[in-house]
Amino acid sequence: MIPSRDELLKKAVSTKRWDIIIIGGGATGLGVAVDAATRGYTTLLVEARDFGKGTSSKSTKLIHGGVRYLRQGNIKMVMKALRERGRLLNNAPHIVHPLRFVVPCYRWWHKPWYGIGLKLYDALARNLGIAPSKILNREETLSYVPGINPVGLRGGVEYWDGQFDDARLLVSLAQTAVLNQAIVLNYVEVVDLVKTKGLVTGVRVRDVESGTTFELEAQSVINATGIETDFVRRMDNVAAAPMMQAAQGIHVVVDSSFLSTDTAIMIPDTDDGRVLFGVPWHGKLLVGTTDTPREEISKEPEPLEVEIDYLISHIARYLSKPFTRKDVLSVFAGLRPLVRANKAETKSISRDHTLEVSASGLVTITGGKWTTYRQMAEDAINRAERALGRPRRPSITRTLALSDRTSSDATSGSGSKQIHPDLPYTEDDVRRAVTDEWARSVEDVLARRTRSLFLNAAVAMEVAPKVANLMANELGWDENRQQSEVKGFLQVAKIYSVHHI
Numbered sequence: 001m002i003p004s005r006d007e008l009l010k011k012a013v014s015t016k017r018w019d020i021i022i023i024g025g026g027a028t029g030l031g032v033a034v035d036a037a038t039r040g041y042t043t044l045l046v047e048a049r050d051f052g053k054g055t056s057s058k059s060t061k062l063i064h065g066g067v068r069y070l071r072q073g074n075i076k077m078v079m080k081a082l083r084e085r086g087r088l089l090n091n092a093p094h095i096v097h098p099l100r101f102v103v104p105c106y107r108w109w110h111k112p113w114y115g116i117g118l119k120l121y122d123a124l125a126r127n128l129g130i131a132p133s134k135i136l137n138r139e140e141t142l143s144y145v146p147g148i149n150p151v152g153l154r155g156g157v158e159y160w161d162g163q164f165d166d167a168r169l170l171v172s173l174a175q176t177a178v179l180n181q182a183i184v185l186n187y188v189e190v191v192d193l194v195k196t197k198g199l200v201t202g203v204r205v206r207d208v209e210s211g212t213t214f215e216l217e218a219q220s221v222i223n224a225t226g227i228e229t230d231f232v233r234r235m236d237n238v239a240a241a242p243m244m245q246a247a248q249g250i251h252v253v254v255d256s257s258f259l260s261t262d263t264a265i266m267i268p269d270t271d272d273g274r275v276l277f278g279v280p281w282h283g284k285l286l287v288g289t290t291d292t293p294r295e296e297i298s299k300e301p302e303p304l305e306v307e308i309d310y311l312i313s314h315i316a317r318y319l320s321k322p323f324t325r326k327d328v329l330s331v332f333a334g335l336r337p338l339v340r341a342n343k344a345e346t347k348s349i350s351r352d353h354t355l356e357v358s359a360s361g362l363v364t365i366t367g368g369k370w371t372t373y374r375q376m377a378e379d380a381i382n383r384a385e386r387a388l389g390r391p392r393r394p395s396i397t398r399t400l401a402l403s404d405r406t407s408s409d410a411t412s413g414s415g416s417k418q419i420h421p422d423l424p425y426t427e428d429d430v431r432r433a434v435t436d437e438w439a440r441s442v443e444d445v446l447a448r449r450t451r452s453l454f455l456n457a458a459v460a461m462e463v464a465p466k467v468a469n470l471m472a473n474e475l476g477w478d479e480n481r482q483q484s485e486v487k488g489f490l491q492v493a494k495i496y497s498v499h500h501i
């Protein structure tokens, strides 16, 4: 049995002191919670909104070394990420799976050039590789990706990487942490740090649902708040110099018929020197991404016109079927938590992670990528252990199987009614999102427990009242609450609908 949020909250309030409190329930924070709990430390994680409401549900959904970092010469980082890719494929096979990529080649030198680069990529994965890369002729390329523009096509290069559902992996991490005695709470915000004799000894939190505030004590407090890292650092030290730089990336989702395949494409060189992916995902095609520096840190970042135009105009060149704005089913924006560098362009800032311990003992872990969350977590707990003053315990997460009670595909086909003919989710998925996965709002269910909003914004809007009704039965909502849930969801969903922009 997975304990409910109420049960977890009660335990949190009645516990005198924690070994470790983690702030932030994205990939980094939940990874840290799993690492800490499985080493046997008493662990509490608090997330101000929903798990993954920040950046971690808005990625390109790739578990990868990052071919483009290879081009930047960051071999060590690629190697580390490829090692993590191999581990995740082993530890969470119900969510992370191998995916074939094809780099389409339109110039004579592309095949040898990308072919050699991808052989290096293979080699860096060592014994954790998926399958060797291969040069493809024109016919093979067209057979793997029938939707690709054939004009001038000379062939391609095939390679393999990992793909996943980011928000589903977060649920799996949260469940794994709880099954190992951790407490994880969504909708509990840290509003201040508690200090004793100049050292951080706990957090002051607000239960967003009830409005109650209370204090929780810990031997070590870990800041894993992604793009909001500096806000928490300033709770510790008002004069803390900013560390974070946000870079927005957007994706558009379209019908799978544009590529008609289960193979992804990688375009290695766009006009502004970025890579572009077209990735089959839950029966649709996900296209991304951009890299736009943002000064403002929004809790619900909005795609810019210019970003949408950029993606559409670039991907259209590589597809045989005409691709226009009206084909976009959903668009979503996320903010990369990059650690500042003295460089003007965010696309060239390192994706390596940063660990900082302040004079008062606050541990901050940030930067990095989804793919490397586990290594980030291990490093953070290794560092936090010093504050615990006990014999060190090694991390066991390299080979730890993650909870597999989460696959939303599991109930599809179980006989439960689909919530909408255009969505691969059932009424049971909605109920289970509430009972086993801590969904608290219609948005939690439609955006992150199922990925309806990301797959088709208009359909998600249509199905919202039905989802509110199903949730009402589980959570005891009255008519007013159902209506306000739907209204709140529609406001967020508009941002995902390109036709409203």
Ligand SMILES: Cc1cc2nc3c(=O)[nH]c(=O)nc-3n(C[C@H](O)[C@H](O)[C@H](O)COP(=O)(O)OP(=O)(O)OC[C@H]3O[C@@H](n4cnc5c(N)ncnc54)[C@H](O)[C@@H]3O)c2cc1C
Residues within 6 Å of the ligand: 023, 024, 025, 026, 027, 028, 029, 046, 047, 048, 049, 050, 051, 052, 053, 054, 055, 056, 057, 058, 059, 060, 061, 062, 063, 064, 188, 189, 190, 191, 224, 225, 226, 227, 228, 232, 247, 248, 249, 250, 289, 333, 334, 335, 336, 337, 366, 367, 368, 369, 370, 371, 372
């Ligand atoms: C467009 C895009 C594409 C990407 N694609 C990939 C990819 O394909 N593969 C890959 O490996 N990586 C990818 N990344 C990178 C990856 O998504 C991020 O590195 C990762 O999700 C960051 O996780 P995080 O936990 O540090 O931050 P977040 O997910 O933002 O989590 C931080 C959490 O802290 C919470 N929080 C903030 N303040 C408080 C507070 N006071 N109290 C309590 N909680 C608080 C927030 O609500 C938030 O949920 C991509 C990133 C972007 C933007």
